Amino acid sequence: MKIAIPVDHKNIESSVCISFGRTPYFLIYNIETKESNFLENSAANSQGGAGIKAAQTVVDSEVYALLTPRCGENAAEVINAAGVKIYKTISSSIRDNITAFEERKLSLLDDTHAG
Amino acid sequence: MKIAVLSGKGGTGKTLISVNLASAAKESVYIDCDVEEPNGHLFFKPENIKTEKVTIKIPYADEKLCTGCRKCVNFCMFHALAYVGTKLMVFEEICHSCGGCVLLCPEKALSEKDKVIGEVQKGTSETVTVITGMLNPGEASGIPIIKKLFSCSKADNKSTFIDCPPGSACIVMESIQDADYCVLVAEPTLFGAHNLNMVYDLVKLFNKPHGVVLNKCLEGENPSEKLCKEKGIRILGKIPFDSELGTINSNALISARESVKYKNMFSILLQDIIREVQHEAAINFKR
Incomplete structure (x- = not known):
């Protein structure tokens, strides 16, 4: 099972990015193999619709869940359409969030924002 | 003759000036291009309104x-x-x-369907034809509404006053495209002068003849007036910071219709603008 997290740097010791649509990278983490793969977010500098394009990247990486502090409504629509679950991160530490996810301590993100 | 009234920021008095100029003219057309928040109709209270929806094309997939x-x-x-x-x-x-x-x-697999993004309302208020553009909230761009506004007013050969949206973005460029003259409205503050400079750059870029109306003038220094003098921009008139004018305006009344004093003030301003337009037309003819 793979999960996606928006992250500030190409390093699992870096931090969770506060923005989903404009995060520089996505960490695609495999829970079973503990493999980390970093994807560049091509939407990071786009003029508009960044969330939709970032969501497309996440959906295309065939993850089970997305762990993020925030998510826009358009991005959430794309992610939900793909059946990917969105969980709310609890801290800026990438590892803490992965552990919390594995222990089923994360709750679903239920508030998406406009714009 | 088409006169566009614009400013770099909101609240400088574009609507005050365009509504009153249109009222001071014998017969005229007033077009509200501030489609996100049109307010000229609140003053004119037009009657016999005819509404036309404005649509854009949106793709859909088979x-x-x-x-x-x-x-x-x-x-x-x-x-x-x-x-x-x-x-x-x-x-x-x-x-x-x-x-x-x-x-x-x-x-x-892709075709286009129509999506309604707003409407255009056309009515009359005394001798003024009032045309208002209204964009639905949340829509990306008001440009299609502006295009519709101008296609609605094409048949009219009367003096036309265009109340522009604030700023100097695409939607303002669309609004002044066919204007014969641009009236720039400015406040007597540093911020006002900065915003005046923005629209001044815009009308220069579009090669539009232009002049400035200094609104809300107080005693003492006026940074917008200073800017006009530095850059050699023609000052068409000054409107004082005046509680009587402010009161009439905040009651959604048209001062040129309410008082002889203001009717004269705006008539003089209108005559000056008409003279400027004719002067510019003569220069262009010689060229």
Whole structure:
């Protein structure tokens, strides 16, 4: 099972990015193999619709869940359409969030924002 | 003769000036291009209103024909399209109606449908034809409404006053495109002068004859007036910071209709502008 997290740097010791649509990278983490793969977010500098394009990247990486502090409504629509679950991160530490996810301590993100 | 009234920021008095100039003219057309928040109609209270919806083109996919090649998704610079599972998603409020995706689709799976984004209202208030553009909240661009406003007023050969949206963005450029003269309204503050400079740059870029009305003038230094003198911009008139004028205006009344004093003030301003327009026309003719 793979999960996606928006992250500030190409390093699992870096931090969770506060923005989903404009995060520089996505960490695609495999829970079973503990493999980390970093994807560049091509939407990071786009003029508009960044969330939709970032969501497309996440959906295309065939993850089970997305762990993020925030998510826009358009991005959430794309992610939900793909059946990917969105969980709310609890801290800026990438590892803490992965552990919390594995222990089923994360709750679903239920508030998406406009714009 | 088309006169556009614009300013670099909101609240400087574009509507005050355009509404009163249109009222001071014998017969005229007033066009409210501030489609996000049109307010000229609050003063004119037009009657016999005829409404026309304004639509834009939005793509939709025929799922049977779409093969999921994603050419459209990758092409859209606004990211209004996403492809999930076996389905193309269209985000209508992000689409700018360029039509590129439809042209590009190799399977001819995309077509266009009409989406209502607002309306144009046409009515009359005494001798003024009042045309108002209204954009629905959340829509990406008011430009299609502006285009409709001008196509609605084409038949009229009367003096036309265009109440522009604030700022100097695309929608203002669209509003002044056919104007014969631009009236720039400015406040007596540093911020006002900065904003005046923005629209001054715009009208210069568009090669539009222009002049400034200094609004809300107080005693003491006026940074906008200073800017006009430095750059050699023609000052058409000064309107004082005046509680009587402010009161009439805040009661949604038209001062040129309410008092002889203001009727004269705006008539003089109008005559000056007409003279400027004719002067510019003569220069252009010689050229």
